[in-house]
Amino acid sequence: MSESHRTNSLKYELKALVAFLERAVNLFKRYIGWEVVALTYANINVITIGLIGVAAGDPQRALYLTIGAILWGYLSITFQDMAETISWERWEGTIEYTLMAPISRVTHLAGSCFSTVMYGLVRTGIILLVVSQFLNINLSKANFLSAAVILAISSLPFLGLGLVAAVLPLLSPEKGTQATHIFQALLMLVSGVYYEVTVLPAWVQSFSVLSPATYTLKAMRLSLLEGAGLYELRGYITILLVLGLIFLPLGYMGFRLGENYARRTGKLSRSG
Secondary structure, X not given: OOHHHHHHHHHHHHHHHHHHHHHHHHHHHHXXXXXXXXXXXXXXXXXXXXXXXXXXXXHHHHHHHHHHHHHHHHHHHHHHHHHOHHHHXXXXXXXXXXXXXXXXXXXXXXXXXXXXXXXXXXXXXXXXXXXXXXXOOOOOOOOHHHHHHHHHHHHHHHHHHHHHHHHHHHHOOOOHHHHHHHHHHHHHHHHOOOOOHHHOOHHHHHHHOOOHHHHHHHHHHHHHHOOXXXXXXXXXXXXXXXHHHHHHHHHHHHHHHHHHHHHHHOOOOOOO
């Protein structure tokens, strides 16, 4: 392949990547009413959970719960958006066009991943702003650089898990989307969102080591509650990077296998 051909191919894929981002923005605008409803619910959910700590007269506990709720909101929306990639395509009637478009699957999924992360960050920022008006959040000890790095790195394994879950609607157009919610609930159970994983039964705790959310929550709380720096969090950072390097390729391979299966069995055109 000549140098000019490689350059043109790269430009073509970059344009396609931008097109996926633009489509995500247009979908957001089309369903802005539902987005407002979902965001309102997310805000009330976080505030309610934070107020449990306030009612107990324990400001540190209130902050612990609030951080867990906000962070889980980001991680879950990252996972959920990727998991519902296929469902959205079916609802819009574009699944066959997208999967048969003359672009690489890497470009397609990279566009979905990037738009999901951007959406999650904006959504989390709005929630944090609203919640701070209701709860007296004291982050005087917080290390925001460490928190930002942890948030960015933790997105990688969750995007990979989202790709794995996105296979389910391919395999089962009727019930695949519901199965992704069960997957998400199991992650929340074992990850210590609102409690330490040590309170779980011993046999359940063994599953917590496989969840990237377990390490994200621990590292984020250390950075925001105790001001832990990147060096102190290096163990968690390493684990999250390793999980990202494992789950992203696995998610991609799983998605391709599911796509090929759906093509062979004629499930792409089914609306469920």
